[in-house]
Amino acid sequence: MGLPSRISGLLPALLSSLAAVTVALLAGAMVIVFTGDDPVEAYRALFSGAFGGRRPIAETLVAATPLICGGLAFAVAAKAGMFNIGIEGQLLVAGLASGLVGAYAWNLPASIYLPLGVLSAMAAGGIWGAIPGVLKARFGSHEVITTIMLNYLAERLINYVISTEERFPVDPRSQSTQPVDPEARLPNLLDGTRLHWGFVLALVAAVVLWYVLFRTTLGYRVRAVGLSRGAAAYAGIPWGRTIVLAMVASGVLAGLAGAGQTLGLQGRHINLSAGYGFTAIAVGLVGRNHPVGVVGAGILFGAITSGATRMQNTAGTSKEIVQVLQGLVILSVAAFAAAGHFRLGQRLSARFGGGSAGRASGNDRSSGVGMGPEIEPQPGPPVL
Template sequence: MSKRLVNILVPLISVILGLIVGALVMIFSGYDPVAGYTALWNGIFGDMYTIGETIRQITPYILAGLAVAFAFRTGLFNIGVEGQLIVGWFAAAYVGIAFEGASKFVHLPLALIAAALAGALWGFIPGLLKAKFKVHEVIVTIMMNYVALHTTNALVKTVSDGGDNTGKIFPSASLRSEFLENMTDFSRLHLGIFIALAMVAVMWFILEKTTRGFELKAVGLNHHASDYAGMNVDKNIILAMVISGAFAGLGGAMEALGTFEYASVKGGFTGIGFDGIAVALLGANTPLGVIFGATLFGSLKYGALNMPNEAGIPVEIVSIVIAIIIFFVASGYVIRLFIERLSKNKEAK
């Protein structure tokens, strides 16, 4: 069996197994899985409004998935995507309210650049510690998540003079589009989806078509061999975390400039950055695969909101079903081993 076919089968089998076990959970809990999954489907594709909201939900997942996948491809495990996304959110919102009367062609790109730079800075710190002092990036990035959450909360309160909100961003920095809103019955679908898809192309181009991308992947595969070949290992480790953080920061900008159009004090993490890990794993850490993984997660997150309303399934059961699907997605490596072993047995016979 070809590697490409295995890469296609693994996520499909993972999702199917997750849906089957999720159905069993609903049956044993006394609920109708057919009604539950019908409600899920309607919550995703029921009308133009739900389709627009589903795509809007998918947008930050694409960028979070790209951030995790890029780090994976360069041999790093970036658990700090959540924190990088939060600081990107704040930076975009701050720029969005700081320049009144600016042209949209200047203001919006400036807000997006600020978000990317903020995320890149939050990625630079663990990258530097990893490169210079050999501090494991998992530990540093996890701690940086909490630093990001509480730092941005403090900054929001400072900027808003003790309030919980920085105020609504100016229209010149908004990603909202009247055309997209009208086309989807006034959903919150915004232009960010095109930025996210453009970043998919950017990641592919960097890794597959540039010398720097080749070096980044080589360093990820073997530090010692890369160093022997004359590559600057430390520089590439830092650069990988910076680029990964920039993707995550842009994910925060999608929320700040498109979905909510403000920054507020957060009582906890958004969860998007952590879900980005599963998105990247489901997509086999490839740019196109991330689109598939983000589509699954975004659809489940938004579509599941309809299950309590239409099918009467409690939110707790819905959360269990989603968690089971994620569990099987994360267990894709085991499924891959099973498929490969089955294929070898058939070839041996």
């Protein structure tokens, strides 16, 4: 498989994502016009706020960091056919765990303390992600419902811990943990900016995830299970164990996002949801659940987030438009994916000359997570 063919294989996905984002930005422009502002001016301010200089670029990458990790978290679960809405809760629980570990201020060198902090976040995220995986594998409980419940349980748990001063190193008045020990902090990456090593960790995570998903048996199993549970079972791949593993990986990646926020950006866990876990869903969808696409989409959404302040100040368009744009992007991606299914169905039924081709049941949830053209159903079981 040569490089050119790989690239040409990804091209339709890239074009379709770009088209979806463009349509969403145009729809956003209509919203801006409707409220009496100039969309060209607004978007120009947004762009210069996101990329116009060293500091804006750094801020864009700061905002992109949790979104890339979260997007990867969404992607790995989606590859296994699981829709993880629980990234938010996994991220927050992980942030709290690393915040507590860091705030205890044990007398440890950075070479031990920092990895310990990051690992504690990944462990906490992994556990929070494992629960819906196990519930699905064991009882068939729908992961969307369980992850939503776990988001709220995370919120209550964090509230409880942060207000329990006598037992934990927290500061209820500022609604956060105590500041993290300097030895446990992720160091700054670029002087004079807030960019920290969490961004590098996010990129490393993307590379690792790409390798595992596309170059190892494990990744093959995850993808096989996501494409078709039945076919994977036929090939002897244990469905339950694989989805639990994918959910743990998803939680671990969400945990990395939490570690970046707590040990990198804020230096403490703050009891406030920035909603990164939900934006991460958009990032995963736009990035077609491919690690490279997720990095690109994460930077795009990071840019929209960080440029919004400049847009509000110079063009007067309120920065709440960001969430509107995110919603529009998701709708747009979903519409493009749906259009793709229609075309696919027509192609297949033309080829096989019957109405039974295509998405035969039309209801295989595992293929409905907007995973792009990669998930075209293969005739016959996968060859191992």
